[in-house]
Structure formats: C-alpha cells, structure tokens
Amino acid sequence: MSFREQFEIPAKYKMWSMILMAVGLVSILVGYFIYGTGDEHANARFWAVLLYNSVYFLLIVNAAMFFICATTLAMGGWQMSFRRVAEAISTAVIPIGIITGVILVALVVGHQHHIYHWITPDPNDHILMGKIGFLNPTFFIVWTSLTLIGWIVLGAKMRSVSREIDNGGPLSEEEGKKYIFKNTIWGSLYLVWFGLTVASTVPWLWFMSIDAHWYSTMYSWYTFASSFVAGISLITIYVIYLKNQGYLELVNQEHLHDLGKFMFAFSVFWTYLWFSQYMLIWYANIPEETVYFKHRVQGPYRGIFFLNLIINFIAPLLILMRRSSKRNYTLLVFMSVLIIFGHWIDFYQMVIASVSKEHVELGLFDFGVAAGFIGLIMWATGNALSKHSLINRNHPFLKESIIHHT
Amino acid sequence: MAKKKFVVGCFDDEKVLFPAVKKVRKAGYKIHDVYTPFPIHGLDQAMGLRDTSLHTAGFIYGITGTATALSFMSWVFNKDWPLNIGGKPHFPLPAFIPITFELTVLFSAVGMVLTFCYLCQLAPFVKKHHFHARATDDLFVMVLECTSRTNEADAKAFLDSVGAKEINVQEAEDGWWLGRYAKDQKLYSTPSENSLA
Numbered sequence: 341m342s343f344r345e346q347f348e349i350p351a352k353y354k355m356w357s358m359i360l361m362a363v364g365l366v367s368i369l370v371g372y373f374i375y376g377t378g379d380e381h382a383n384a385r386f387w388a389v390l391l392y393n394s395v396y397f398l399l400i401v402n403a404a405m406f407f408i409c410a411t412t413l414a415m416g417g418w419q420m421s422f423r424r425v426a427e428a429i430s431t432a433v434i435p436i437g438i439i440t441g442v443i444l445v446a447l448v449v450g451h452q453h454h455i456y457h458w459i460t461p462d463p464n465d466h467i468l469m470g471k472i473g474f475l476n477p478t479f480f481i482v483w484t485s486l487t488l489i490g491w492i493v494l495g496a497k498m499r500s501v502s503r504e505i506d507n508g509g510p511l512s513e514e515e516g517k518k519y520i521f522k523n524t525i526w527g528s529l530y531l532v533w534f535g536l537t538v539a540s541t542v543p544w545l546w547f548m549s550i551d552a553h554w555y556s557t558m559y560s561w562y563t564f565a566s567s568f569v570a571g572i573s574l575i576t577i578y579v580i581y582l583k584n585q586g587y588l589e590l591v592n593q594e595h596l597h598d599l600g601k602f603m604f605a606f607s608v609f610w611t612y613l614w615f616s617q618y619m620l621i622w623y624a625n626i627p628e629e630t631v632y633f634k635h636r637v638q639g640p641y642r643g644i645f646f647l648n649l650i651i652n653f654i655a656p657l658l659i660l661m662r663r664s665s666k667r668n669y670t671l672l673v674f675m676s677v678l679i680i681f682g683h684w685i686d687f688y689q690m691v692i693a694s695v696s697k698e699h700v701e702l703g704l705f706d707f708g709v710a711a712g713f714i715g716l717i718m719w720a721t722g723n724a725l726s727k728h729s730l731i732n733r734n735h736p737f738l739k740e741s742i743i744h745h746t
Numbered sequence: 747m748a749k750k751k752f753v754v755g756c757f758d759d760e761k762v763l764f765p766a767v768k769k770v771r772k773a774g775y776k777i778h779d780v781y782t783p784f785p786i787h788g789l790d791q792a793m794g795l796r797d798t799s800l801h802t803a804g805f806i807y808g809i810t811g812t813a814t815a816l817s818f819m820s821w822v823f824n825k826d827w828p829l830n831i832g833g834k835p836h837f838p839l840p841a842f843i844p845i846t847f848e849l850t851v852l853f854s855a856v857g858m859v860l861t862f863c864y865l866c867q868l869a870p871f872v873k874k875h876h877f878h879a880r881a882t883d884d885l886f887v888m889v890l891e892c893t894s895r896t897n898e899a900d901a902k903a904f905l906d907s908v909g910a911k912e913i914n915v916q917e918a919e920d921g922w923w924l925g926r927y928a929k930d931q932k933l934y935s936t937p938s939e940n941s942l943a
Binding site for chain 1: 787790798801805832833840841843844
C-alpha cells in the first residue's frame with residue numbers, strides 16, 4: 341500500500357482562499373470609509389469588529405497547537421495519524437497573530453476609549469485606579485507582544501521537533517525515548533505559556549477590560565473553552581476535507597469518532613462555564629455584576645444571547661450524543677461549521693454587546709471580515725500542508741494511531 | 747430455565763480465537779457465547795453481536811431524571827408551598843439547573859448500572875453455569891449451542907480443526923437460576939489429564 345504523503349493544493353482551494361482574503365480586505369477598506377471615518381460610535385464599531393474577529397480566529401488556530409501539546413503531554417498516540425493537520429493549522433498563528441497584534445496596539449495607541457475606556461481613566465474613579473497596575477497601555481502592549489511572540493516561537497519549535505525525524509529511518513528504543521522526552525519538554529513549555537495567556541491574562545486584557553469596572557473569574561476559562569471547541573471543529577473539517585481528497589489513508593472513523601467526542605465534551609464544558617458565570621451573577625443580583633448581563637438578557641441582545649446557547653449547547657448535545665452521528669462524516673462537518681459559527685457569534689456578543697449596548701449591529705461588514713480571516717487560515721494551512729509530509733512516519737507512537745480503536 | 751446441550755471449545759491464544767470465531771460462524775454453528783479473561787477489542791464485531799442498547803436506556807433514564815427534578819421543584823415552589831426567596835420568581839430556572847443536572851446524572855447512572863446487571867444476568871443469589879473455570883484466568887472459552895440439526899461429533903471435529911486445545915460436551919442451564927450449584931459440578935477441580943498442561 342502506498343501513501344499519498346505530499347499534499348498538492350487544488351486550484352479551486354487556492355482560488356477560494358484568495359477570494360475570501362480579497363473579500364476580507366475589501367470589507368475592511370469599505371468598512372473603514374463607512375465606519376472608521378464616522379463619528380465616535382461608528383468608529384468604535386469598526387475597531388470592535390476587527391478586534392473580535394482577529395482574536396477569535398487567532399485563538400482557534402492557536403487551539404490547534406494547544407491540542408498537539410496537550411495530547412503530547414498526555415502521551416496520546418491516537419492523534420498521530422493526523423497530527424500534521426493540526427500542525428499546519430497552527431502555522432496560521434503567525435500571520436493572524438501579527439494582524440491581531442497590530443490591531444490591539446492600534447486600539448491602545450489610537451486611544452479608542454469607546455472600547456477600552458481604561459486607557460484614560462478618571463483619577464476619581466477608584467475602581468479603575470485600583471486596576472491601573474494591570475490595565476495600562478504600557479503593560480497591555482508589552483504583555484500582548486510577549487504573548488504573541490511566545491505562541492509563535494514555541495509553536496514553531498514544536499513543529500520543527502515534529503519534522504526533525506522525517507528523513508531518517510525508524511528510531512531505536514533509546515532514541516525514541518529521548519525524542520518523546522524532548523517533545524514533552526517543549527510541549528509543557530508551550531502549555532505553561534498557554535496557561536499564563538489564554539487561560540488567564542489575555543482574555544482579561546483583550547476582552548474583559550472592555551467592561552473595565554466589571555469582572556468575572558470564569559471569563560478566561562470561558563473564552564478558552566470557546567476557542568478550543570471551535571479549534572477542534574476546525575481540525576475535524578480539515579481532516580475530513582483531506583480524506584475526501586484522498587489523503588490521510590491512516591485516518592478512519594475511529595479517529596473521527598474521538599474528534600467528535602472532543603467536540604461534544606467541550607461543548608458541554610463551555611456550557612458549564614457559561615452557566616456558572618451566569619447563575620452566580622443572576623443569583624447574587626448585585627448591580628455591579630449584573631451590569632454585564634443587563635443588555636444581553638433583557639436588552640437588545642436577548643435573541644443573540646439565547647441563540648448562542650442553542651447553537652453551542654442544545655445542538656451539539658442532542659446531535660452529537662449518538663455514536664453513529666460522531667462517525668458520520670457529513671454530520672460531523674455540518675456540526676463543525678455550526679460550532680465555529682456559534683462561537684463566532686459568542687465572541688461577537690462578548691465584544692459588541694459591551695461596545696454598543698443600545699442596538700444590535702450585525703451586518704455584511706462582520707461577515708466580510710470573518711471571511712477574510714477564514715481565507716487567511718485556508719491560505720496559511722494549505723501552504724503548510726503542502727510543504728511537508730502529511731504523515732509523521734517515524735514517530736514512535738504512529739502504530740498506536742494506526743490500530744486505534746474506540 | 748431450559749437445559750441445553752453445548753459443545754465447548756477452549757483456546758489458549760487470541761490469535762487463534764479470532765479466525766476460529768469467524769470460521770465457526772461461517773460453518774453455520776450457533777455461538778452461545780465466548781468467555782474471555784479480559785475484554786477483547788473487536789470480538790463483538792467478529793461474533794456478529796449487535797451494538798448494545800444500554801446507552802439508549804441511559805438516555806431515557808436521564809430524561810426521566812430531568813423531568814422528575816423540574817416537575818417536582820416547580821410543583822413545590824408554585825403550587826404546594828410557594829416561598830419568596832430573595833425576590834426571585836417562583837419558577838427560577840437557573841436555580842433549578844444544578845439540581846436538575848444532579849438528578850439527571852443520578853437517574854442515568856443508577857438506571858444504567860441496574861440495566862447492565864440485568865443484561866448480564868447479575869444479581870445477588872443468582873447462579874450461572876460455568877463452562878470452564880479457567881475462562882477467568884487464561885483460557886478463551888467458545889461455547890456452541892446444539893440445535894436439532896447439530897451433529898456433536900462434527901462440531902467437536904470442527905472445533906478441533908480450527909485450533910481448540912480442549913473440547914467437551916456439556917449439558918447445562920442456558921440462563922440463570924436461583925439456588926445452589928449441582929453437587930457434582932466442581933468449579934475448581936484439581937488438574938486432571940483432561941486439562942491443559
């Protein structure tokens with residue numbers, strides 16, 4: 341049996357990634373002239389749309405690297421047959437990370453106080469003054485840069501460690517042990533950095549500080565759960581796409597079943613955090629805390645707020661519960677697209693509902709920018725896939741993945 | 747319970763067992779069950795067993811738990827004994843969710859354990875026939891049920907040809923019964939010339 345190890349980008353795929361990127365670019369330009377040059381409110385909308393789209397797509401491609409490192413530390417073998425796909429998706433962290441960094445720095449340097457009103461705090465505002473050690477432009481810019489550099493550098497190291505055994509023969513037992521240890525070291529370094537950023541500080545800085553007076557201890561985990569379940573969905577879509585193109589012969593229903601389990605489990609995990617955050621605030625009913633949910637549950641965002649829950653909880657719970665649906669490629673692709681869209685809506689309401697509290701604006705501009713980022717992910721992932729072998733052929737755990745059985 | 751006649755073949759290797767199961771099924775013998783010391787991946791497919799319906803039962807138990815919790819709490823707080831707790835509405839759904847969740851888990855867990863025991867015919871005081879005591883140690887025991895069309899000698903010869911190390915014919919209860927084991931059935935007899943090595 342021969343394997344198709346080298347991915348060739350189909351012309352159609354290339355065309356679509358270009359079209360989507362062009363749509364995104366045009367949307368940003370047109371959006372700039374419609375909103376960006378308008379009054380303060382329109383200007384804030386322009387930047388808020390850029391903010392939530394760039395951060396959302398950055399976090400879901402970054403979740404692919406988190407998936408690799410977490411499974412590496414867990415000594416997982418089942419993911420080995422499609423690990424290169426997750427690696428390829430994680431290369432998109434580089435371009436999207438740079439774009440996100442530019443947007444975030446522009447927000448702070450450009451004094452977008454409609455979005456981040458902590459940039460110019462009132463000296464009499466003792467809450468903001470109390471947080472000034474964390475919420476100040478210098479720390480924001482330094483920490484954001486460190487975060488992005490950390491993800492890019494450690495991610496690139498993980499990918500190069502994965503590729504360094506491609507051209508030799510099979511590893512001996514000693515070499516294999518050393519290799520796994522090396523993987524573990526770099527994977528755990530990445531995870532520590534991930535924990536210090538995505539699982540704690542970064543959602544506070546980038547998103548929660550939009551409501552600078554309010555805070556929730558659930559917020560970072562909630563953001564992480566959102567991005568991880570959408571990241572797994574993205575990996576699933578790519579694995580099924582490559583299988584349909586005739587690649588990844590070693591991946592079968594068993595691996596898809598496990599990816600489906602991840603989607604199901606982390607949808608429920610996301611709901612757990614969503615509910616924990618909501619119920620405690622609802623129960624205590626303290627005005628300083630309920631201010632976050634006031635316009636979401638009882639205001640104009642009510643529809644989107646509950647749509648979010650239906651798409652991201654009810655639908656995965658009921659549809660992905662059955663074993664047969666996790667083994668059905670078509671249904672899995674449908675659910676992946678639904679989940680990615682659902683968490684995009686989630687990020688939308690996390691940012692926009694805080695920036696423009698009075699009325700809902702969700703239009704072509706939002707979808708156009710999102711299309712641009714999707715095109716960028718397609719372009720970066722396609723390039724990375726075509727550069728290296730699709731199979732990690734000398735990895736000591738590869739056999740475990742081939743005979744994987746749920 | 748009905749007494750039936752079984753042809754029992756014992757295998758000492760998984761690699762022999764799998765092809766044997768396939769060949770026995772192809773030859774048209776009725777496999778009563780295969781007893782193994784540990785769970786074997788893929789053996790259920792090889793034996794042609796259908797997927798278990800335990801998860802469907804679990805789902806139904808879970809839904810029952812959800813319905814029980816929600817209906818009981820709303821009956822208590824709306825009809826039987828309405829209380830004003832911290833100015834919350836009489837149907838405070840978020841406050842009900844944790845209890846609903848717990849009851850869903852409790853119902854499905856307890857229900858599934860009991861269903862599992864029922865499906866495996868496990869219960870206190872219930873006895874089942876052991877075809878070979880070493881099925882819990884190091885032997886894979888395949889049991890063929892004799893129907894009206896089964897020729898015992900043929901079945902024994904066939905089991906021998908697919909690699910069974912030890913073959914015998916037993917008459918036994920095919921299900922469970924309450925009470926004692928028959929006096930002449932020794933579960934852990936001393937090794938004889940009949941057993942392996």
